[in-house]
Amino acid sequence: MLAEVLIQLVVVVGILLPISLALFVGRERLVRTRSEWRTRLKTAAPTIAVLLVVLLINRFARQRAPRLSREIGFHLTASFYNIEGEFILLFQSIATPETTAYFSSIYVYGYVFLIVFPVLAYFTLPDTRMFRRLLTAYALNYVIGLVLYIFVIAYGPRNVMPHEVAETMLFENKPQVQYLTREVNSNTNVFPSLHTSLSATVATFAAITRSTFPKWFPVAVALAASVAISTMFLGIHWGIDVVAGMLLAALCVVLSDRLVGRWSVSELLGDRLEQFEDRIPWQE
Amino acid sequence: MNWNPSPPDDGVSRRSFLAAGVTGATLATSGCIDRVQSVVDQGGDEQFSLSITTVPADADRQNVRIARRLEANLEKVGIDVSLDMRSQSELLEAVLIEHDFDCYVGRHPADYDPDFLYEALHSTYANEAGWQNPFGFTNMAFDTHLEHQRRTDGDERKRHVEAVLTGLARAKPFDPICIPEEHRVARANRFDGWDEGHLATRHGYLGLEPAAGVDRLHALVTDSRITRNLNPLSATFRNRGTTIDLLYDSLGTEHGGDVQPWLAESWDIAETTAESDSEMADGEATRTVTVTLREGCHFHDGEPVTAADVAFTYKFLNDTSWGRAPVRSPAPRYRGRADVIETVSIDGDYEVTITASGGREAIERAFTVPVLPRHVWLELIDQHATGGDFTAPQGRWAVVSGDNIPPIGSGPFEFESRSEDESLVLTRFEDHFTLRDGVDLPEPTVDEVRFSVDPSSNSSITRIEDGGADVTATMLSPHSLPRVPDSSDLERLRSPSRTFYHLGFNVRNAPFSNPHVRRAITQLIDKEGIVTDVFYGNATPVATPVSDEWVPERLQWDGDDPVTPFAGADGDLNVEAAKVAFERAGFRYDDNGRLLGGY
Numbered sequence: 001m002l003a004e005v006l007i008q009l010v011v012v013v014g015i016l017l018p019i020s021l022a023l024f025v026g027r028e029r030l031v032r033t034r035s036e037w038r039t040r041l042k043t044a045a046p047t048i049a050v051l052l053v054v055l056l057i058n059r060f061a062r063q064r065a066p067r068l069s070r071e072i073g074f075h076l077t078a079s080f081y082n083i084e085g086e087f088i089l090l091f092q093s094i095a096t097p098e099t100t101a102y103f104s105s106i107y108v109y110g111y112v113f114l115i116v117f118p119v120l121a122y123f124t125l126p127d128t129r130m131f132r133r134l135l136t137a138y139a140l141n142y143v144i145g146l147v148l149y150i151f152v153i154a155y156g157p158r159n160v161m162p163h164e165v166a167e168t169m170l171f172e173n174k175p176q177v178q179y180l181t182r183e184v185n186s187n188t189n190v191f192p193s194l195h196t197s198l199s200a201t202v203a204t205f206a207a208i209t210r211s212t213f214p215k216w217f218p219v220a221v222a223l224a225a226s227v228a229i230s231t232m233f234l235g236i237h238w239g240i241d242v243v244a245g246m247l248l249a250a251l252c253v254v255l256s257d258r259l260v261g262r263w264s265v266s267e268l269l270g271d272r273l274e275q276f277e278d279r280i281p282w283q284e
Numbered sequence: 285m286n287w288n289p290s291p292p293d294d295g296v297s298r299r300s301f302l303a304a305g306v307t308g309a310t311l312a313t314s315g316c317i318d319r320v321q322s323v324v325d326q327g328g329d330e331q332f333s334l335s336i337t338t339v340p341a342d343a344d345r346q347n348v349r350i351a352r353r354l355e356a357n358l359e360k361v362g363i364d365v366s367l368d369m370r371s372q373s374e375l376l377e378a379v380l381i382e383h384d385f386d387c388y389v390g391r392h393p394a395d396y397d398p399d400f401l402y403e404a405l406h407s408t409y410a411n412e413a414g415w416q417n418p419f420g421f422t423n424m425a426f427d428t429h430l431e432h433q434r435r436t437d438g439d440e441r442k443r444h445v446e447a448v449l450t451g452l453a454r455a456k457p458f459d460p461i462c463i464p465e466e467h468r469v470a471r472a473n474r475f476d477g478w479d480e481g482h483l484a485t486r487h488g489y490l491g492l493e494p495a496a497g498v499d500r501l502h503a504l505v506t507d508s509r510i511t512r513n514l515n516p517l518s519a520t521f522r523n524r525g526t527t528i529d530l531l532y533d534s535l536g537t538e539h540g541g542d543v544q545p546w547l548a549e550s551w552d553i554a555e556t557t558a559e560s561d562s563e564m565a566d567g568e569a570t571r572t573v574t575v576t577l578r579e580g581c582h583f584h585d586g587e588p589v590t591a592a593d594v595a596f597t598y599k600f601l602n603d604t605s606w607g608r609a610p611v612r613s614p615a616p617r618y619r620g621r622a623d624v625i626e627t628v629s630i631d632g633d634y635e636v637t638i639t640a641s642g643g644r645e646a647i648e649r650a651f652t653v654p655v656l657p658r659h660v661w662l663e664l665i666d667q668h669a670t671g672g673d674f675t676a677p678q679g680r681w682a683v684v685s686g687d688n689i690p691p692i693g694s695g696p697f698e699f700e701s702r703s704e705d706e707s708l709v710l711t712r713f714e715d716h717f718t719l720r721d722g723v724d725l726p727e728p729t730v731d732e733v734r735f736s737v738d739p740s741s742n743s744s745i746t747r748i749e750d751g752g753a754d755v756t757a758t759m760l761s762p763h764s765l766p767r768v769p770d771s772s773d774l775e776r777l778r779s780p781s782r783t784f785y786h787l788g789f790n791v792r793n794a795p796f797s798n799p800h801v802r803r804a805i806t807q808l809i810d811k812e813g814i815v816t817d818v819f820y821g822n823a824t825p826v827a828t829p830v831s832d833e834w835v836p837e838r839l840q841w842d843g844d845d846p847v848t849p850f851a852g853a854d855g856d857l858n859v860e861a862a863k864v865a866f867e868r869a870g871f872r873y874d875d876n877g878r879l880l881g882g883y
Contacts (some may be wrong), residue, residue: 001752070374077369078335155369159340163349163818166763171739175746178739187342188371 002179009180012109013116019118024216031085047132048259054139058146065150066186073153074192078229080154080238088157089164091233100168103230106223107170107195108177110230114223115198117155118205121213130209131259137201137249138257141194144248149189156190158235165235193237196245197252199224332795332871332879333364335381337388342740343372343507344391345761349818350461350785350809351389357808362879373509376380378521379788380616381679383420383569386796387805391464393524394782396538398445398830399649402430403620405448405457405716410792413679414519414616420792421457434624435569437643446836449828453839453847456802458788459830462815463759465822468777469768470750470755474498480726483849484777486529487539489733490696491726499731503757504747508705513687513736516654517604519616519679521687524783526757529642530710530733531584532654532693535575535594543648546725547589547655547717548695549634551575553644570626573638573647578717583657585690591636595628596658598638598650604684605676606662608669616679619654625650660692696728708735740847742767749774762822784829795881800869806848807865813855 033040041048047123115138122131158165173180206213206220228245231237237245297487338351348369355365368385370378378384393415394400403409407427409416426448433444452458470478475494481487489501508787513521516528537546545551581589601622603612615622624642631637640647661683668682676683683689691699697710697719710733718727735757738744741764744756749769755777760768768776787809791794797801811825815883839846851862863873872880 063575075368075370077340078366081367098561155340155342159342160348160367160369161352162345172742175740175743178743182739185342 001176002183005176005180009109013113016109016113017117017120017237020113020216021120024117024219025121025124032126033124036126037123040123040126040131043128044123044132044135044247047135051135051139054142058142061146062185062189065146066188069150069153069188073151076152076154077160080191080240081160084239086161086164087239088232089161089233091229092164092168095168095233099233100173103168103226103233104170104173106226107230107234107236108180110223110226111195111199114202114220114227118202118216118220121216122205122209125212130133130205133253133256133260134201134205136260137205138198140252140255141248144252145192145194145197148192148244152191153188154190154238155188156236156241157232157238159187161235168233168235170234170236174197177200190237191241192244192248193228193231193241194245195231196228196237196242197248199227200246200249201252204249208253245256301838321409325678327829330881331364332362332881333366333498334358334386335366335547337368337385338371338377338390339372339375340369340372345763346464346785346818347389347391350787350814353814353818354389354787354805354809357810357857357862358805360857360859361696361808361866362873362877364878372507372523373520379790380415380418380519383413383418383790383792385790386793387787389785389787391783391785392458392460392829394784394829395649396541396782397645397649398448398834399434399646400620401445401448401452401829402434402646403623405452405675406430406620409619412616413677414614414619416614416616416619419457419788420790421455423451426455434642434646437645441643441645442834445830445834449830449834449836449839452829453827453845454803455799456789456806456848457791458786458811458829459802459806460808460826461785461787462819462823462825463831464759464762464819465779465824466537466759466779466781467765467768467822468756468759468779469745470775470777471748471751471753472773472775474754475501475834478755478775478777481539483755483777484524484526484759484779485539486526486537486696486794487528487726488526488757490728492729494729501730501755502735502753503733503735503755504744504753505735506738506740506744506758508737510708510735511702511704511706514691514699514702514708515684515686515689516656516693517601517615517617517684520685522617525617527708527710527735528654528693528764529695530697531691531695533581533589533697534652534654535577536648536651538652543651545813546779547578547581548651549576549578551651553647564575568638570641571643571647572649573640574631575636575638575651577634577636579634581694581717583694584692584713585657585660587657587659588633589655589694590633591630591655593655593658594636595630596661597656598622598625598628600656600661601653604665604681605669605674606665608665608674609676611675611678613676613678613681613684615684621650621653623650654693654695657694658693660690661727664689692809697733700732706737709733710735740764759871765820765822782831785823786825786829795871798869801866803848804842804862804865804869806845807851809856810850810852810855810857811845812843817855 118134122134125131158169166172203221203224206217210217228242232239232242336351336355338347341348351367354565355367358365375388375390379388403416405417405421405426407422410420411420429444429447433441433448436444468483473495475490475492480491494849507523509521510527515521516529516532522528529850535548536543536544554572577591577594583589588822592786596762600606601615601618605613605617624640626639626641629637636748669676695715696716698713700709700711702708712728712731715724716728718725728746736753738747741761745764745767747753749771768774787806789802815821815823815825825841827839827841827847844850851865874880
């Protein structure tokens, strides 16, 4: 059940991460991080705090949001279906047991790896700006996504054309994954695709930092593209959700550039922050 | 393929309006813009458009598949269709309470007795919110037969039921599509006696024989509504009311098609129609029924169950505002059943005398409504019926719809806890009369019944197989049936079904007020094909919404619907023939093959 699925996820990502760190980041940066991690954490602390708060709000709001959504949201399933019809069934033409297995794994494991790895990778850079921008972009994705989820009530293609996507449908082949997905989402939260927007965010950052992590760039792009396709291939999202996800990603990357470094917490709080920092455990 | 951008001559179409909604331009104008009413008031130059409301596949895969097959055929005959997806409770809200729909595909809870058609179709209820006449259907001839089948028993009743069924098959306020087989799966070696009762009724959970050391029953449901609201009168959160039957007792209980005394020790229904002195003002004959209650029963809060509670229940179902609102506010559930009961007078703590305007069968059906604790519900009315300008919007007001109603009944199980979208836990009510010596009725044999919400039929089967639960309380979806492994650890359960899939029309609005339009639309439904492709053969196509013994000869399924056969063969629609049916109904086509409004 839930525990089983979670353990699998942790194991797979737990294996992928060290391998990728060795491959894409390199020993030198890791060694340097070992001696500098405290100062880097200190610089990035406000951003980390913001992201954690956003994740907490998100967690809490996903429980409450459906109720609010029912009050003020717009039912748009019919509109999406009217606009794009059976477009996503195009992806069914590449359906084989192999592609189904590939995209299912990408949707669950590939996606989690894709958004966790850059957090570690950018933390190994001496300049924490990229690290902070990434976290800021993640936070923005979640905040804007949540607001859209409240306003837009729509069911994904799997709920409208269950039979046509049955062969590739993730929950059909691995029903136990639903124990995980229902913890994080409700079936009316399809617009935009946060899988797509977070993956596209990572891919865009990979493009920005391609001179620093040249080998990561093509991998990130390939994975992000696979995630976006998987959401449609598996019948979870409409094409419209994926497009919206990409636009959201672009917006979040641009905003992260404008926002990061704009306010300095230490200037705002001055001495008080230093007193506060003395009490933070990692100062030991 | 349905990749179908809006036609160029659509003007400012609904599509572009909706697309604007996507971008947020109209975010402030409306709360729901998808549920488009039919467009027919444009002098006949607009395309005939309609919306089919149904539930997502997560809730019921068959509904949306039937809806999409209908959608495809409607589009072939030139109708502009939009598919409106709602959660189960939202669908019921739109259909039963708001009457805001064109047509819908859903599963009707039906009942063990065709008397449910009275509630479903009688004109009296056309303007009420709830399970009573959601279609808004009004027809004098129907009313007459519906009333007569109520007042009579035996062969005479059967004739009137046949008349109703024949009329229904012609007039089509709704069209029954098929009766699904009910399959469930249980872990073997945990409980015996699954076949003693239907798992959609209280008897499915009573009288089970647990193996040694088993004291909890863990059942899986895929519908989370019972974890959010346990109001026995809510029309939108109840399906067949199984949990309500566990929490509440009724005077009688239906088991295998017969009603036997339950909370009532016995009842005596006068054989002959009473003399003229007890006739109602409008001249309707009545019968007198004496009901004797079991003594010493209690509600879960310790208060005794008395004749006053029984009298309260029937009066309250007739007006849930208890006379405080300017107009009566009948309950949105049980309305048709309780309507047979005209008056209830209290003759001591454990005896009531009832005058009823129905035959034995209709009266006994009225005895299956839950007996509500007077003290609890009067307090609720006091709480909510406040202010000088108090109104109790029928079917909607807090007392009949709210989710904060104390779930206190006198039933075999009492409420323990619920966790939204996760679980509902009931525990055995130790004081229940079935546990007494000398009472030979099925009793609660486990300490606890836990209903856990599971994401789907497929995952439920795996969970039972892995020993994570005892039984699937929700019937399995036909597409999951092949996943049930042949294993000695599992027991397959099959029960007769009374529910049916159907297409319901809102006959209040044109063009669905026109029976010819409804018939033309129902002829686009390939019931035989639906049973084969959507249910994989695990259903029976039907022309009537009742079980076998009530189906008149001429309405028997003979490979096609005997009254409105599918306009095609072997699943392929004969588009020209189908179009003719619409033309006969007074509609016309434009040069692009689009069906025009016709008015």
